[in-house]
Amino acid sequence: MRKKILVTGSKGQLGKKIIDLMSDEFDLILTDSDNMDITDKGMISLFFNKYKPDYIIHAAAYTQVDKAEDNVAICSKVNIDGTRNMALACKKIGAVLIYISTDYVFDGKKISPYEENDKPSPLSVYGDTKFEGENCVKDICEKYFIIRSSWVFGELPENHSGTNFVETIIRLSKEKSELTIVNDQIGSPTYTKDLVEIIKEMINKSPAYGIYHFSSTGACSWYDFAKEILAQTNTAIELKPITSSEYPQKAKRPSYSYMDKSKIEKALRIKVRSWQEMLSEYLRINK
Numbered sequence: 656m657r658k659k660i661l662v663t664g665s666k667g668q669l670g671k672k673i674i675d676l677m678s679d680e681f682d683l684i685l686t687d688s689d690n691m692d693i694t695d696k697g698m699i700s701l702f703f704n705k706y707k708p709d710y711i712i713h714a715a716a717y718t719q720v721d722k723a724e725d726n727v728a729i730c731s732k733v734n735i736d737g738t739r740n741m742a743l744a745c746k747k748i749g750a751v752l753i754y755i756s757t758d759y760v761f762d763g764k765k766i767s768p769y770e771e772n773d774k775p776s777p778l779s780v781y782g783d784t785k786f787e788g789e790n791c792v793k794d795i796c797e798k799y800f801i802i803r804s805s806w807v808f809g810e811l812p813e814n815h816s817g818t819n820f821v822e823t824i825i826r827l828s829k830e831k832s833e834l835t836i837v838n839d840q841i842g843s844p845t846y847t848k849d850l851v852e853i854i855k856e857m858i859n860k861s862p863a864y865g866i867y868h869f870s871s872t873g874a875c876s877w878y879d880f881a882k883e884i885l886a887q888t889n890t891a892i893e894l895k896p897i898t899s900s901e902y903p904q905k906a907k908r909p910s911y912s913y914m915d916k917s918k919i920e921k922a923l924r925i926k927v928r929s930w931q932e933m934l935s936e937y938l939r940i941n942k
Contacts, residue, residue: 657682658858661708661750663693663741664715668819669755671812672847673712677855684708687715693737699744710751710858713741716785720759721905723780734784735791742795751798751864753854758805758842758870760786763909768874770915771803771866779906789866800857801866802850805912806880809847810941820844820877821937824884828892838878838896842912843870846933853919862922868914871930883931887938 658681664670665685677683684706691698693715716734717723723730738754745752759782760775777783792799808819818826827834853869875883878896885892899908916927 658709659684659706660710660712660858661686661702661706662712662714663687663691664713666812666815667714668809668811668815668817669714669807669847669850671815672809672851673714673854675810676848676851680855681858693740694732696740696743699740703744703748703750707748708750710753711741711745712753712755712854713738714755716755716788718781720779720781720908723784724905727780730780730784731787734781735787738788739791739795742791742799745799746795746797749798751800751858752792752796753800753802753857754788754792755850756789756801756803757782757785758803758912758914759909760789760803761909761912763840763911765911768913768915769868771868771918778909781906797864799864800862802853802857803866803868803914804845804850805842805870805914806844807847807850808844808937809850810937820880821884821934824881825888825890828885828888828890831892833893833895834881835895835897835902836876836878836881837899837902838876839898840908840910840912841874841876842909843872843874843914844880844930844933845870846937848936849928849933853923853925856923856925860923867919867922868916869919869927870914870916871933872916872927873929873931874913875930880930880934883934884938887935 660681661684666687717730762776
């Protein structure tokens, strides 16, 4: 019997890839703010009672990192209250909650890859609310997977107002003769295709519940990432590395947030791809 999976944030970047890669294998119940407001318990109850999903992929979130610093209330309402509501609804019907979290729960003070049991210490409102969302999931649910990912890029839905780092660099390289990119924030990009494949593996293989880290292998800076985008697209343009202090942003980012993937590799018996491989496939598909 096909598993029923309710997806929040289905009209986003990750939601698009979930639809592309999971529709053939599972019965997807697609929700977004226009048909199920995660901050409205009544609407959630209606959906859960009607469809009785086996799994929930909770991808909906307030993700505008800098804007969150000025919009604490709405960011908290979506990322904390909304996640608490989803967790309570999951517990009530015994569904498994898959919560997509972030490397921004860490402060970047480590000099070795972050492991799942490292203590979070967010630097921003966004990071703080995502961590509080994690706590809601852990405190309420018995059956859950928290997947911390980072620097996510992927195909955007049609008429989507957002962008991703890869497309931004490609666009700017056509508009400018020189680009300045931050070189002192270290992490790892993640292609939505790889992230969705991991989610599918979690559903099909049912590893131990808990927190898992997933992003590409190989640490890089945003400058390194941009340099590789230009190299793989054969784009000749001047690229200048700068420090975070030279590119002030409202929200503070961790200077190092590279995550260890050995737990998820062992649990799912997989080998995580390098960020260069993920980027190469994305560019090949989206020529």
